Amino acid sequence: MFNLALFKFKASRWQQRVLQLWLVLYSLALCSALAHSASNIPDVSPQQLNAQYWQAKPVSDEDKRMKTSQIKAFNQHLFANSEHMVHPLETQSVLDKITLDNKIASISSVPSSARFYADGTPVNPQHFQTYLDNTNRDALKNINEVQFGLVVRRSALRTFPTLDRVFNEQMDLDLDRFQESAVFPGEAVAVLHQSADQRWYLVQNYNYLAWVQQDAIAIGSKQQIQEFVEHQDFLLITGSKVFTSYVPSEPRVSQLQLDMGVKLPLLSEAQQQPELYGQSTATSYEVALPVRNDDGSLSVKTALIGRTQDVNVGYLAYTSHNLIAQAFKFLGERYGWGHDYNGRDCTGFVGEIYKTFGIFMPRNSGQQGAGEYGINHRFDDKSEISSKLAVIEQLQVGDLIYIPGHVMLYLGEENNQPFVIHDVKGLAYWTPDGNYYTGVLNAVSVTPLIKLQLNKETTYLDKIYNIKRITHNSTVGQ
Known part of the structure; x- marks a missing residue:
């Protein structure tokens, strides 16, 4: 950092401020350069870490994105044909013992491999x-x-009705x-069963069945919940995280976290109030928010969300520009297995982005990759690398690339190599001097896509088994 005391010339106050500003900008540029030089990601420049960089690239076939009617048809087809997608409100009002027992067993079973607590203690049969x-x-x-019921706060979906954390032998x-997944405010769930300690519900949301803490769910009538989730005028959360306004008198609607893809009914003009919770509503959206009463029942309260928050009235248009914008809002968020750490994993990342366009998908990458929706280019162990590269050359922004246990979103091409944005834990590649980097x-x-390695012998490219385009044309490629 330069020291102004070193400059002995006389300068006016305006000149001194200009010099100070120049030095600040120089320092920021220097810090940016130093940060970039310390990056462990190959071939990625600071410019490539901005959504605008990728949005400025030419886009082809933009007219092939789905319109509102096509997205509706896409969802209808998916829910009708995928065993992993359900409308929770269409769940039968009663379940026989065998059916419910099988559902519990499908999520809460003892794993075949060893599990351990954080201190290294094995999870023994008595624990299980x-x-x-x-x-x-x-x-x-x-x-x-x-x-x-309706979800009243973001909450984890768990394998067993417990918050105990367990790990594999690694x-x-x-x-x-x-940790399985998460549910978010305003989601409808079917409540199938209650734990013995009466602190957990077994719930089914639109793409997962697991245990959730009971105080995250408010029980209501099917009609009340259906009217809430199917409300035509709604506010959509388009930022990675948005919070309702602070309300000292009603903590249930105060500073509540709302993640990308959450949608809440907008109050009609007749329902709106000029003042609420001791503040003017002129600068806020007034939305309906589900809250849980002391007896566990559902009530709907008004919440305020500032108009400068990252939100949108209705779904976003499904365009390349918006796909990139939404993906980059998560840039730098820590990886969270199964939506752990108040974040998300690779499929949560993809799923939340596409929810902002009103497009829903199965929860797990394997379910998505195997799903017969969209346009799929499938590969197996006998597929030539050249056939994969030929498809990659034709990728469009937002296309999804699947390897076992992982999904990536295609951004574009730079210097004749494809780049992706994804939520991922590990990193490995060969350096130009022939060393194998793992981090x-x-x-x-x-x-970059092509340079990534799963191990010394296997690349990401080797393991690509599907490249999927989310569109209304449901056909199977090669």
Whole structure:
């Protein structure tokens, strides 16, 4: 950093301020250059870490993006044909004992491989029996009533009704093997069962079945919930995270975190108030927010969201420009296995982006990659690398690239190599001097595609098994 005291010439106050500003800008540029030089990601420049850089590139076939009617048809086809997608409000009002028992067993089963607590203590059969006992299968009746609810706060979906964290033998403490996914405010769920300690519900949302803490769910009538989720005028959260305004008198609607893709009904003009919670509403959106009463029942309260927040009235237009913008809003967010760490993983990252266009997908990458929706280019162990490269050369922004256990979103091409943005933990590649680098990303990152390695012998390219374009043309490629 330069020291102004070193400059002995006399300068006016205006000249001194100009010089100070120049030095600040110089320092920022120097820090940026130093930060870039320390990057462990190959071939990515600081410019490539900006959405505008990729948005400025020419886009082809923009007219092939889906319109509103096509997105609706896409979702209808997916829900009708995928076993991993359900309308929770269409769940039967009662479930027989065998059906419900099978559902519990499908999520809450003892794994075949060893599990450990964070201190290295093995999870033994007695521990697992405690978790199994809390699933409360002994309480199942011949006929079991199904309830319905709305999510009132972001909450984890768990393998067992417990917050205990367990890990596999690698003891990677970032990967809690009881963490499955998450639910978000305003989501409808079918409540199938209650844990023995009465602190957890087994719930089914639109793409997952797992255990959630009971205080995250408000129970209501199916009609009340249906009217809420199908409300035609809604506010969509388009930022990575947005918070409702602070309300000292009603903590249930105060500073509530709303993640990308959450949508909440907008109040009609007749329902709006000029003043609410001791403040003017002129600069805020007034939305309906589900809250949980002391007895667990559902109420709907008004919440305020400032008009300068990253939100949109209705879904975003499904365009390349918006795809890039939405993806970059997560850039740098720490990787969260199964939506852990108040973040998301690779499929959560992709899923939340596409939800802002009103497009829904299965939860796991394998379910997405195998799904017969969109345009798919499939590969197997016998596929030639040249055939994969030929498809990659024709990629459009937002196309999804699947390898086992992972999904990436295509950004564009630079210097004749494809780049992706993805939420990923590990990083490996061969350096130009022939050394094998292994490290971590552990965050939403921009990387080249072709250079990435899974191990010394296997590249990402080797393991690509599907490249999917999210469009209404549901056909199977090669």
